[in-house]
Amino acid sequence: MKILFNSKFLLHNSLCEGEGAYRIEKFKGKYEESDAIGEQYISLVHAHEYKNSILNACNNEDTIAEVELNKDSWEAAISAIGLSIEASKDGDFAVVRPPGHHAKRDKAAGFCFFNNIAIATQKLVNEGKRVFIFDFDGHHGDGTQSIFYESDQVLFCSIHQLWAYPYTGFAEETGSGKGKGYNLNLPLISGANDMAFYDKLNLAIKAGREFNPDIVAVSAGFDAYEDDKILSLKYSQKAFYECGLRLRRAFPNIFGVLEGGYHDDLMECVEAFVEGINIGARPRKNLFDTDMSVG
Numbered sequence: 001m002k003i004l005f006n007s008k009f010l011l012h013n014s015l016c017e018g019e020g021a022y023r024i025e026k027f028k029g030k031y032e033e034s035d036a037i038g039e040q041y042i043s044l045v046h047a048h049e050y051k052n053s054i055l056n057a058c059n060n061e062d063t064i065a066e067v068e069l070n071k072d073s074w075e076a077a078i079s080a081i082g083l084s085i086e087a088s089k090d091g092d093f094a095v096v097r098p099p100g101h102h103a104k105r106d107k108a109a110g111f112c113f114f115n116n117i118a119i120a121t122q123k124l125v126n127e128g129k130r131v132f133i134f135d136f137d138g139h140h141g142d143g144t145q146s147i148f149y150e151s152d153q154v155l156f157c158s159i160h161q162l163w164a165y166p167y168t169g170f171a172e173e174t175g176s177g178k179g180k181g182y183n184l185n186l187p188l189i190s191g192a193n194d195m196a197f198y199d200k201l202n203l204a205i206k207a208g209r210e211f212n213p214d215i216v217a218v219s220a221g222f223d224a225y226e227d228d229k230i231l232s233l234k235y236s237q238k239a240f241y242e243c244g245l246r247l248r249r250a251f252p253n254i255f256g257v258l259e260g261g262y263h264d265d266l267m268e269c270v271e272a273f274v275e276g277i278n279i280g281a282r283p284r285k286n287l288f289d290t291d292m293s294v295g
Contacts, residue, residue, distance in 0.1 A: 001254070001277045002092045003027070003270065004034040004083045009097040011072035018230070018262060019067065019098065019111040026267040027095055038081025044122040045115055045147060050106045054113050065108040067098070077113050084116040084257045088124060088217065093256040093274050101141035101219045101259050102166060109143065110166060117219045117257045118147045124215060125153045132213035132251075133157070134204055136197075136243060137221020137259040138231040140169030140185065144219060150179040155211040159200045161224070161231050162187035182211075190232045194239040197224070201243060205250045215253040222261030222269040229262040237265070237272045244276025 005027045014021040042051050057064050058074035067073070080096035087094040100117055102110030121131045133148070135141040135158040145168070148154040160169050175183035184207050186200040208216065222240065224233035247254055254277060261269060 001256070001274050002090070003031050003095055003274060004087055004092050005031045005095045006033050006035050006079055006083065008072070008079055009076050009095075012070070012076035012097055013067050013073065016067070019260075021097075022264070023261060023266050024095055024097060024258075030267075031095075034083060034086065035079065036082030036086045037078050038083075038085050038119070039078040041081055041085060041119050041123060042078075042114055044126070045119050046105055054108065065102075065111055065113065067111055073098070080116050081114055081119055084120045085123060087255040087257060088120040088215070091253060091255050093220070093258075093270065095258050095270060097258075099221070099259045100257070101135060101137060101144045101221070102139070103143045104146050110139065111260075112143060115143050115147060117217055118144050120255075120257065121148070121154060121217050124217075125151070129214040130211065131155075132208040132211055132216045133219060134208065134216060134247070135159070135219035135221070135259070136201075136224070137219055138224035138228065138233050139165055139221065139260060140187075141219055141259075142166045142168045145169070145173065145183060148179065149175055149183060150177040152178040152182050155182050155184070155208065155213065157184040157186065157204045157207060159186045159188065159197065159204060161192075161233050162189055164190075164231055188233060191234055193234045194236055194242070197233075197235055197239050198242065201246060205246060209250055213251070215255070216247065216251045218247070218254060218256040219259050220256045220270070220273060221259035222263075222266055225261065225263055225265065225269055227263045227265060230260075237269055240269050241272040241276040244273040245279065246276075248277045248280045
């Protein structure tokens, strides 16, 4: 798994203290830049009228979904889709802004305009693939859930903080129609730590293996991290490494797309997850664990 990044994402909503450029600025200069435009794929999930409304909002520098848009926001949005598609082809990790998992088919919300992971997934479904979307962002992926709620070709599973924005994602939400039983929410209470996350992760992986997907699409948000500004979950970086490790042990084909994470250690969290994916069953290079030291 490689990390895909482009510095154009830094120009969108750059000074915001919430979903701002500070989140991913460390990637610039460290990772080779990748570029792909995904405008042609928007229609896989979103209507033409909705697409035009976002384009016009960017050109007019409107404020939507708590974000002050500019002309660079449009380029970032369509590039985020493009890199998500590229990641899905080669099993890579797309570091993108704006995020996507709160975006519904016809509504922007929670810093999200186009649903990057849903668009990449729908393309795979159209190619005859069964897709397991695993969303471990600390906020529930309500947009992604709504898009595939009636599908039996996509298993959507979310681990997230209960009673946090967007105030959805209860265990009772299991899908409808053909999609009944293909939607799994595994909420955690405020303050939940690594061990609580691992318990839910094991349930998610078990469900994913029973679904027998062709590919796993990871909505990778890192706002459950202990130093996050917005949420109050308490994962360590080690939890993200362990998440990647366990996913790779269970599934051969995985790609990831960045969602949330509102702190200064986002790059380190992403790298821990990708390291877990890449190492698989081998021990981590950093074997010293301060939590286990004595004396």
